[in-house]
Amino acid sequence: MSAATAHTATTHAARVVDAVKVYGRGDTEVRALDGVSVGFPAGRFTAIMGPSGSGKSTLMHSAAGLDTLTSGSALIGDTDLSTLDDRRLTLLRRERVGFVFQAFNLIPTLTVAENITLPADLAGDPRDDEWYEALIDVIGLRDRLHHRPGELSGGQQQRVAVARAFAGSPDVVFADEPTGNLDSRSGEEVLRLLGSTVRRTNRTVVMVTHDPLAAAHADEVLFLADGRLVDRMPDPTAERVLDRLKAFDTEAAGPAASRGARA
Numbered sequence: 001m002s003a004a005t006a007h008t009a010t011t012h013a014a015r016v017v018d019a020v021k022v023y024g025r026g027d028t029e030v031r032a033l034d035g036v037s038v039g040f041p042a043g044r045f046t047a048i049m050g051p052s053g054s055g056k057s058t059l060m061h062s063a064a065g066l067d068t069l070t071s072g073s074a075l076i077g078d079t080d081l082s083t084l085d086d087r088r089l090t091l092l093r094r095e096r097v098g099f100v101f102q103a104f105n106l107i108p109t110l111t112v113a114e115n116i117t118l119p120a121d122l123a124g125d126p127r128d129d130e131w132y133e134a135l136i137d138v139i140g141l142r143d144r145l146h147h148r149p150g151e152l153s154g155g156q157q158q159r160v161a162v163a164r165a166f167a168g169s170p171d172v173v174f175a176d177e178p179t180g181n182l183d184s185r186s187g188e189e190v191l192r193l194l195g196s197t198v199r200r201t202n203r204t205v206v207m208v209t210h211d212p213l214a215a216a217h218a219d220e221v222l223f224l225a226d227g228r229l230v231d232r233m234p235d236p237t238a239e240r241v242l243d244r245l246k247a248f249d250t251e252a253a254g255p256a257a258s259r260g261a262r263a
């Protein structure tokens, strides 16, 4: 792509093109992704929703380079992940992608500060002090930097995991049900943290969630059903997301249910 084109088109931090993912063969074949093309715009917070089994995790894992596609492409920036060998894929994930999981996945023996800088330390990168300090301010745990994760609440641990995900200034942070293990108040804090990090520092987040309240924090919600992208909702509210999800139940009772990929 020429520089001129890059400036006129929406910049996507990550995208998939004609993504197909087939698990199993013959009678047990499941088309988890059935030709999905979607971009995740840079500087935006995108949520992925859809009924259970609709392909949300598969889409996220493929876009993040944690899983490979059966056909089609997954790109981080302009890098087609299928062109990378395992070593370069690992490096790309380490340097250009951040992750937040439902289970916070912090290292219990390291302090909060050490957990946050661990990916950069492993990569041998010098710490960007300004960015690190800004992150500590955003997560609001300056007085806990020398505590261990076990001494923090679940919500505080997830805020540390969010800071760790952003610490290396990745192109995109993928969050898989980041509030799944939290009570509603802690979950709300983590979502506000994700949203404010995107808006104040122009970062990119892609989040899989079942929760309409969580999805309402995003700039846009993508809806999957039966491995396909079926709808997008800019500027979501929890009510509108809930209504859209309810419509899936109605659609599932009709012809859309007869595709049979998961029968």
Ligand SMILES: Nc1ncnc2c1ncn2[C@@H]1O[C@H](COP(=O)(O)OP(=O)(O)OP(=O)(O)O)[C@@H](O)[C@H]1O
Pocket (backbone or CB within 6 Å): 023, 024, 030, 031, 032, 050, 051, 052, 053, 054, 055, 056, 057, 058, 059, 262
């Ligand atoms: N490793 C696997 N082997 C076989 N089938 C799989 C595998 N992983 C996922 N699937 C199937 O692919 C389809 C999509 O799964 P996926 O986990 O992406 O859905 P999801 O929308 O994230 O679901 P949930 O909301 O329940 O987490 C499902 O039918 C699932 O059973």
